[in-house]
């Protein structure tokens with residue numbers, strides 16, 4: 001695996017990398033450049049938030065890097081695997097084995113208990129969970145005593161924590177969330193974000209999250225900003241205030257140009 005020096009740490013392993021990634025929808029007059037030569041690394045055990053105005057390409061970037069969508073040019077790798085070199089079946093297997101997803105809607109199965117939902121993807125794949133890892137994930141979600149409950153018996157925040165635990169359970173190389181707290185009130189959102197941050201700090205998970213909310217972005221180690229399909233800025237150690245300041249800068253640039 002490629003290692004590169006990073007400030008404050010001796011080495012950092014690249015969990016995912018996009019190089020000159022472009023995604024163009026449509027043709028001619030109706031052509032939309034959703035991603036315009038984006039190059040970005042996501043380091044292992046780092047929590048990255050992706051921000052930018054509506055339509056700036058955040059979801060497209062996430063979907064292309066996660067192997068959920070094809071791209072027009074450039075390259076993407078997850079760990080040491082180049083996505084462009086994979087056949088459909090191999091790509092499906094890579095998504096299943098190496099990537100975790102958290103969606104805005106929790107997507108839990110209503111007839112299964114919290115615990116059954118957490119282990120479902122591995123049960124489907126016929127894989128045995130690493131019990132020690134699973135125990136630490138379950139301990140961290142703090143739902144002991146409620147693991148036998150069905151989703152309808154849990155609050156929104158608790159349900160989303162189950163969904164995060166499900167993404168973590170197979171110990172994926174990287175977890176992607178597209179506005180994972182978009183449907184939650186601020187308190188439930190804070191629970192889920194705290195849990196995501198702990199999974200990075202305590203378990204060394206790699207997390208990439210799209211968000212519109214500066215408060216949510218402040219939970220991340222790094223915030224990257226997209227505008228018109230391009231990577232325009234990056235901020236380490238964000239606070240809600242510094243994120244908001246950057247967002248204002250882009251807004252005023254947008255108005256004067």
Ligand SMILES: Nc1ncnc2c1ncn2[C@@H]1O[C@H](COP(=O)(O)OP(=O)(O)OP(=O)(O)O)[C@@H](O)[C@H]1O
Nearest residue numbers: 025026032034052053054055056057058059060061
């Ligand atoms: N299937 C598609 N066909 C054509 N254009 C598309 C398609 N999907 C996305 N786009 C366009 O690509 C651009 C980027 O879209 P994307 O969904 O990545 O934005 P986003 O930053 O996630 O926005 P939001 O914050 O509203 O979710 C937009 O201009 C969008 O209209």
Ligand SMILES: [Mg+2]
Nearest residue numbers: 058059060178
């Ligand atoms: Mg989006």
